[in-house]
Amino acid sequence: MNLELTATQQALRKEFRSFVDTELLPYANAYDKEGYIPLELIQQLGEQGYLGATLPVEYGGRGMDQLSYGLLNEEIGRACSSTRSLITVHTSLTAETILRWGTKGQKEHWLPLLARGLKLAAFGLSEPDAGSDTAGIKTSYTEQNGSYELNGVKKWITFAQIADLYVIVARGEQGITAFLVERNTPGLTIKPMEGILGTRASMIAEIHLKHCVVPAENILGRKGWGLPQIVNTALDNGRYSVACGSLGIARACLEDSIQYARTRQQYGQLLKDHQLTKQKITNMVTEVKAATLLCRNAGFLRDKKDPDSIIQTSLAKYHASRIANTVAADAVQLHGALGCHDSLSIQRYFRDARVMEIIEGSTEIQQILIADHSIAGLDTIL
Amino acid sequence: MDTTTQAGARTIIREFLRKRVGQDIQFNDAEDIFAAGLVNSLFALELVVFLEQSFDITVENEDLNLQNFSTVENLEAFILKKKDK
Structure with missing residues (x-):
């Protein structure tokens, strides 16, 4: 298994990061305070093709592979989990599910509208x-x-x-x-x-x-098959988006913490030179790396349409959403009073991370699924 | 699909099911794995992805009938029917 990003995926990541850094990150705290994201941002997401990232080009989508879509969710999630949640429900839960199970008429009517964000789902x-x-x-x-x-x-x-x-x-x-x-x-x-x-x-x-x-x-879908067919497909799609979005939260906390530790002086030396800070950073980076590998692995298997991708997506969501919480808690602790104040994003990441363990199948639901698979046989997990 | 690949299909189906229900759980080719409670809520979706990937078929809305997926024998018959189309 080669989880290295291709040149195309690297270029896409650069594009996503540039968009997020200029169009989203500077405003995310304001959106959080105001309780909504503006229609102008949604229009921009539509114009960029981010609301139809994985939909085929014939429907007006960008035809991205799943691994690239994971990078999009990670980068958007790094800045604003509310915006990432729009992509989750609109693209992953609804558009991708219509693409998989919709009738020809449903696909031809809705997917071009959803792909460009002309209609939201x-x-x-x-x-x-x-x-x-x-x-x-x-x-x-x-x-x-x-x-x-x-x-x-x-x-x-x-x-x-x-x-x-x-x-x-x-x-x-x-x-x-x-x-x-x-x-x-x-x-x-x-x-x-x-x-x-x-x-x-x-x-x-x-x-x-x-x-x-x-x-x-x-x-x-088929009448009477709402749960096994439509809900399970949608939640599987959504879990991948939330896993990568959670990774984005953790990454943001890590990047902000390192930046802060480089400049904050305490007891006559920079935070980065305190051994306890080194311990925190090491724990954070290890968790972020592990979550990155689980998300990439899930994306790789989803692109192969491997049946194991479903439990591996669950595993990625389980781990990434949990470590988003531990990493965000460490980031708050490292920032001290500043980490608790809404002048910085850290407190928002901390609150957003909590939601990640509840949506698209709670941590407890993932534990049941992962344990059942593991007990049946470890081959599909490890 | 010739008889050799038919036999191969049954083996591939059994192997997949064994991985999902556990190597130590006994079931025969005519046993209803859903009725026996051998699989969890994700299984139907995993089964659809498995069938499409392993046998190069597309499972459509009208194929979603528990009868098609309930036993190894029925799964094999379903694949043969899809391949004949």
Whole structure:
């Protein structure tokens, strides 16, 4: 396995880093405080092709491989996890899932719009009483003369405040099924949510569906296969994005910590010359390197369409989201009072990291999946 | 697909399933691995990716029928049917 970046991947990484450093990083703290990302930024992301990074060129996407897409998520995540979460729900959870399982008509209609960010998409799975226990969803569908009426409430839906298209997962007589529901469908209302700990600009909302009728051609995937087919595909895609985004948080904390240690004087010497600082930096860099290798490995296997890519993506998400927390905590400690103040990004990374262990399958869900695979046989893991 | 590759297909399927359910778990080619509770929630997705990669087929929405994927025998029959198309 060669995890070295190709010349094309290196050039893409340079492009992503340049975009992030000029167009995103300087404003990310303001977005976090204000609780939203501006439409101008979303337009820029669309123009750059970042909202359709992995979609084929024929649909207006950039046709990137998965490893390059991982680099995009890492670089965006290095600056702003809220913006990265837009890419996660729009591209990974929704567009990539429509690409894989959508009908010809769904793909031809939606993918060109999603690829350029002309329409935004969100994924409606979680509910007030159903988080990790996805089978516990209560939102319902009933068939009526060839159409489907949806009723229920979705909660914690990232970028639901401004999305134009929602994947809604609902239960009914023929089993749990996914539907494409447009924002302007009568009976659909959005209730913005505030007060989230991290990714504060991710514009979360509740989606209320009351006698919301969609035609049969809006079913995404096979009727009754909503969980094993659509949700599992979407979450697998999303986990890769979150894994790489978490790596980006950890990398930002490491880079900022090294920069600070080079200039901050305490007890007559620079922080970088204190042995305890060297220990912290060593622990941080080792964790970041390990997460980098796990994310690259997942990207490499995803590009090969290897079935082991699914558990390896889970492993990458599990590790990267956990070390984002430990590295962010070390970064706060190293920065002292400054690390706790909103004049720096460190406190935002610390809060954002916490969210990473909850979304796209919590740490506990990953532990169950990884342990089950390991107990069955270590060949698929190691 | 000739008979040699048919036999090969069954071996490849068995090998994949053994890796997923565990080498020490016994099951025969006619046993329903879903009904027996031998696989976890990620398995269906892993199985689809495995079938597409190993046998150069595309699993479509209409192929998603538990009957197609429930046993080694059914999986082999499904692959042969897809290859004949």
